[in-house]
Amino acid sequence: MDVLFFFEWLDTSxxxxxxxxxxxxxxxxxxxxxxxxxxxGGMVLxxxxxxxxxxxxxxxxxxxIDNTQKWFTVALTVMIISGIFMSSAVxxxxxxxxxxxxxxxxxxxxxxxxxxxxxxxxKYDHDTINPWTLRLLALASITIWFTVAASGRxxxxx
Amino acid sequence: xxxxxxxxFARWLDTFxxxxxxxxxxxxxxxxxxxxxxxxxxxxxxxxxxDLRMLGLIFPKVPASVIAEKLDxxxxxxxxxxxxxxxxxxxxxxxRSTQSxxxxxxxxxxxxxxxxxxxxxxxxxxxxxxxxxxRVPPKRIRVGAGLSLALWSGVVVTGRTIAYDWYDCHKELPxxxxxxxxxxxxxxxxx
Numbered sequence: 001m002d003v004l005f006f007f008e009w010l011d012t013s014x015x016x017x018x019x020x021x022x023x024x025x026x027x028x029x030x031x032x033x034x035x036x037x038x039x040x041g042g043m044v045l046x047x048x049x050x051x052x053x054x055x056x057x058x059x060x061x062x063x064x065i066d067n068t069q070k071w072f073t074v075a076l077t078v079m080i081i082s083g084i085f086m087s088s089a090v091x092x093x094x095x096x097x098x099x100x101x102x103x104x105x106x107x108x109x110x111x112x113x114x115x116x117x118x119x120x121x122x123k124y125d126h127d128t129i130n131p132w133t134l135r136l137l138a139l140a141s142i143t144i145w146f147t148v149a150a151s152g153r154x155x156x157x158x
Numbered sequence: 159x160x161x162x163x164x165x166x167f168a169r170w171l172d173t174f175x176x177x178x179x180x181x182x183x184x185x186x187x188x189x190x191x192x193x194x195x196x197x198x199x200x201x202x203x204x205x206x207x208x209d210l211r212m213l214g215l216i217f218p219k220v221p222a223s224v225i226a227e228k229l230d231x232x233x234x235x236x237x238x239x240x241x242x243x244x245x246x247x248x249x250x251x252x253x254r255s256t257q258s259x260x261x262x263x264x265x266x267x268x269x270x271x272x273x274x275x276x277x278x279x280x281x282x283x284x285x286x287x288x289x290x291x292x293r294v295p296p297k298r299i300r301v302g303a304g305l306s307l308a309l310w311s312g313v314v315v316t317g318r319t320i321a322y323d324w325y326d327c328h329k330e331l332p333x334x335x336x337x338x339x340x341x342x343x344x345x346x347x348x349x
Contacts, residue, residue, distance in 0.1 A: 023324065031315035034198065038314070042203020046229070056228045059220050067217050071210065146196060153195050157188045 004095060010084075011091035019089035026089060033082035037149060040075035043068040044145045048138035051126075061126045061134075069119065076111070099158040103151040110144045161340040168256035171249055180250040187250060194243040201236030202310055204229045212282075212303035214294030221290045222299075226282065259325045259339045264316035271309035278302035 010016060019026050047068040049055035056064055087094055094100040118137060126134065171177055180187055210216040211225040248255050255261045282299060289295050295303075325331060327341035336344045 023322065027315060027319050027322075030318055031311055034314045034318060035202070035311055038198050038202035039206045040203075041199025042206045045200060045203055045232070046207055049232070055232065056224070058224060058228075059217075063217075063219065067220075068207075071216060146199070149196055149199055150192055153192045154188070157184075 007091045007095040010088050013088060015085055015088035016091060019085055026086065029082045029085045032078055033086060036075040036078035036082065037152075040072060040079060041145065041149065043072040043075060044141055047072075048141045051134045051138035062122075065122050065126075072114070094155070097155055097158060099151055099155045103148060103155060106144060106147045106151055110148050113140065113144055161337070161342050161345075164256050164340055165253070165342050168252040171252035174249075177249055177252060180246070187247075190243050190246050190250075194240060194247060197236045197239040197243065198314070199236075201233055201240050202314070204233035204236065205306065205310060208233070209303040209307050212295050212299050214292075214300070218293040222282075222292075222295055223286045223290050254326070255320065257327050257340050258320050259335070260316045260319040260322070262338065262340070264313055264320070267309055267312040267316060271306065271313060274302065274305050274309055278306060 019029075046055060047065050050057070050059070050061050050064040118141060121129065121133070121137065180190075207216060208226050208229055211220070211222055217225055248261075278299075281302060285296070285299075289299070294300070323329070325335055325339055327336070327339060327344050331339075331341075331344075333345065333348050336348065
């Protein structure tokens with residue numbers, strides 16, 4: 001399905017008018033985007049390094065996962081909202097940017113991974129889950145989210 | 159006088175062939191900048207968790223000292239990589255960075271955030287026995303954590319805006335802005 005129509009609409013939307021005309025507003029939104037990226041990274045790392053038995057080993061992994069999951073969702077929501085606003089400033093350019101689509105693919109994969117695999121699995125008592133499953137889950141999660149961040153940064157270079 | 163010294167230092171760095179090569183190297187520069195941004199996730203991510211705990215918003219059942227102690231090491235590793243890559247990025251574009259208002263504000267905010275972190279850490283260590291298990295720490299600790307998040311937000315936004323040329327020296331700006339940005343040549347031609 002070609003989504004060109006969506007980018008054409010976004011390029012002429014009110015969001016685009018604001019993001020193109022007011023550099024200060026764009027910078028503030030970008031700050032929220034980067035801060036939510038940092039927060040998301042922190043939650044992913046703390047949770048996954050705990051699953052790998054590297055960090056906060058004196059706290060139960062259930063407790064760590066429970067706490068980090070809430071703030072992960074907050075960070076992801078802010079990242080998506082601010083990301084749509086930022087995209088509106090260069091909507092057509094992004095549509096033809098391969099790295100942008102790499103980021104969207106990894107982001108989509110990351111969201112599916114978290115809400116369809118990681119969370120449902122970690123609802124069970126962690127002692128009943130094979131330790132290697134937990135380790136693989138943690139490594140996959142770190143890899144996916146760092147790929148999302150890295151591909152996002154490379155949009156600017158490509 | 160300080161502006162002249164800083165510019166002279168930047169121009170001296172600019173004479174190194176490595177500086178130019180790094181700036182003109184597409185992949186090397188991009189990789190270093192990507193590493194700089196990715197370690198933001200490590201350093202600022204850990205700091206976020208610590209500050210949110212100090213604000214009473216996360217891990218309410220875990221002692222605050224445990225969070226601060228356990229996350230300190232990865233946070234400092236992230237900080238070290240960020241500082242090293244930051245210096246390399248400055249070395250690649252020394253003159254423009256020195257004359258960037260945003261870079262200058264970023265450095266001031268970094269110093270302020272560093273001082274706040276030191277004071278915050280000392281204050282926390284001195285009083286942690288009395289509130290370590292409290293779900294919400296005392297007001298002075300929450301203020302320190304809030305200030306920490308605000309200062310680092312400033313560092314992030316000014317770091318990002320360095321890329322924009324809104325107040326670069328080649329633009330027509332008021333004398334005060336030239337002075338703040340350290341546009342030594344433009345200040346001389348103004349007079």
